[in-house]
Amino acid sequence: MKPLDPRLLGYARAARVFLAAGAVIGLAQTACIVGFAWFLSQVIVRAIHGQSLDELAPMIAALAGVVIARALLLWIAEVTSTRGAARVKSQLRSRVLTAVTELGPGWMAARNATSVATVTGPGLDALDTYFSRYLPQLILTAIATPVVVLVIFLQDWPSALGVVLTLPIIPVFMILIGWATQTVQKKQWRLLNSLSTSFLDVVGGLATLTLFGRAARQAERIRSVTEQYRVQTMKVLRVSFLSGFVLELVSSLAVAVVAVSVGLRLIDGSLGLSVGLFVLLLAPEAFLPLRQVGTQFHAAADGVAAADDVFEILDAASAGASATRSNAGADIAIVRMSDGPSAGALRLSGFAAGYDDRPVIGPIDAEFPAGSFTAITGPSGVGKSTLVAALLGFVAHTGAVTLDGHAIEAGATGLDWISWCGQRPGLFAGSVFENVALASRAPDRAMAARALAIAAADEIDLDRMLGVAGAGLSGGQAQRVSIARAVYRALERHSAVLVLDEPSSALDELSEARLVDGLRTLTESATITLIVVTHREALARAADSILSLEPAAMAA
Structure with missing residues (x-):
């Protein structure tokens, strides 16, 4: 399961605009993160040094401005992601319908129509979380984490070294957890398709089933598949909650390593309070985006799984459009x-x-x-x-x-x-x-x-x-x-x-x-x-x- 499938950019042009806007918003959010930490550390340090409220007023006003700007950027990101998800879903659905038309009844005859309907319906609806939560966080991580680490390095290179050494622990756990999530998520998606297909088959053949006295058995079959889907859904939730706990624990321990180092150097006087406080405020921000990506990965798993099925349909249509078939020599005269x-x-x-x-x-x-x-x-x-x-x-x-x-x-x-x-x-x-x-x-x-x-x-x-x-x-x-x-x-x-x-x-x-x-x-x-x-x-x-x-x- 790829974090960002390149085929998405090819099949949905709106995704390109969304990613470009996300990069700009992510860069502005990163600037707000650094600005907030700097202004807050300066206000605290200057207050400790005895400056009056009037002297601190400009810094406090700047801090308030950064907070407001960050809140505004969060709102803009939410609006952008929601609209981006709607446009991408619309483009993908339109392309899937066109692809199914191009592939024709011959292609559909070898596939389950209910499965295709499930993918293009509730499956693509799951992309809402993918776009509104996962991708914005992925973009922010790609921008914010390197920038924050660089700023910490410019202020205090030993702290930056501690962050760099502990930072890879989170991706390692994310990969391990991602493999487990992918397995249970795919099984849940297959069960959902099976449940949809079974229900439609029963409804379509209800008269025949009743006539031959098989309706009760089919009802039991649907009940069984429903129970399997419920159990699998609980497994997905269990993995999600456990992974969230693990990521929180790992990131907390990583931040603690940096905090202990800063604290010891503050005590022995080798590090100034202004720099130490600034680094302590920024250190969690280096780990937070990665941790949030891991959390949102599970929420977006349904959409990613459905998108994979959509891309298979679109790939089949692309291959069919370029394929040349020779049917000469048929057994018809x-x-x-x-x-x-x-x-x-x-x-x-x-x-x-x-x-x-x-x-x-x-x-x-x-x-x-x-x-x-x-x-x-x-x-x-x-x-x-x-x-x-x-x-x-x-x-x-x-x-x-x-x-x-x-x-x-x-x-x-x-x-x-x-x-x-x-x-x-x-x-x-x-x-x-x-x-x-x-x-x-x-x-x-x-x-x-x-x-x-x-x-x-x-x-x-x-x-x-x-x-x-x-x-x-x-x-x-x-x-x-x-x-x-x-x-x-x-x-x-x-x-x-x-x-x-x-x-x-x-x-x-x-x-x-x-x-x-x-x-x-x-x-x-x-x-x-x-x-x-x-x-x-x-x-x-x-x-x-x-x-x-x-x-x-x-x-x-």
Whole structure:
């Protein structure tokens, strides 16, 4: 666990500004520390020598000014750290969401979605302590400790030598304690992810668990993981409290060594009272920043652990962006191509796609004319959904994709040219209108009503409120609302291509026929190229053409 991961500066630019501001504030705080010790020692020594209050007034005023300045700097540091944490969290969350989008469903399929949500949610929230407590203290330590030791050396080199010799003891104990903390902290973080995942799995499958009489066992499992998390949390707290005690004890003993040396030399007259008192006031300030860093390290451990997981996601996205994958030689054979490209057509040339260097589909040469209705058919596992995911930029592919003769490059071109509805509705809590007009630039009720009519869902009220995951609608209704959302996007953003993945799998024959009629009106009136992945014969018969994906052995 690094004190400051360099990747933080690369992935969150706000962190650079925060560190620069922290350095300036830390330097000013160090000046206040030295000034406070000097003015206080002078006031005490001069009072002992018999100066009057009037004579001491300037020194007392200066001392008060230093105290006020130090308090003001503490407030500025708190404000700076709070704002810095908010900005860094915002930038990291934004980059993580972008990274997950770039990595796509193929990457997410191999990972736990709940774990990713936990990292980007409460995990990044733990960075508050990291920025408001740990990093400011780390910066102050890097500035204050060397400066204070240098000032002590200029005043009394034997005391400075004592500080330098005893100072390394604290980092040694910090490293030893840090190893222990890292172990228990990582285990606690894994248990939190396990608890979140278990709870979500139980909620998602509660109906099935109840039907098979397994709900009680799952409740016991969650209770067990919760107890493990509680025990591990107490272990983390125990290590934190013990480490705080050890650091306090070590630093107190180190200061005592310096104090005894100063006291003995004051007694024998080899050291003046002014210098001795000044050194005694500064000596604890040399050890205090290091001790505070050790204390705040434990408070920030959650945020550091979560940041490590965030950086792994961002690193994966960076590696994926620069990686070149070759998917040629897939076990799929399809040839479907007109003699020449037609105006407005979507054209695939040598198109191949796969996951983790494993070819799934291709190479393909195919064309989808503008305003046409094409059904993509084939046995399960042949690569139909992979083809769609590659068009959306979620899966790496090779070959050329052109629309009306212009190259389409995922990420660079954007996705306004294509609208899509997957096999799962993906609805959220809110009104039907909010679901249909999701991410709309200017929500339009008339357009939403038209989209519902095209999706054969005009009987569903736009103001109808839905629960989590679209609760309140039947499976077929939810599917049609999600189709309406894709249609709405295509109409609003003037998408040239609309892709529907198994759009009628939950529909009866009558609803399916109405859906086909609605989609027909869409392609005829808006000249949208419609591509439908389906196993249903009715949709295949209604299409203008069929792109049949078959394994090479079957095609032969």
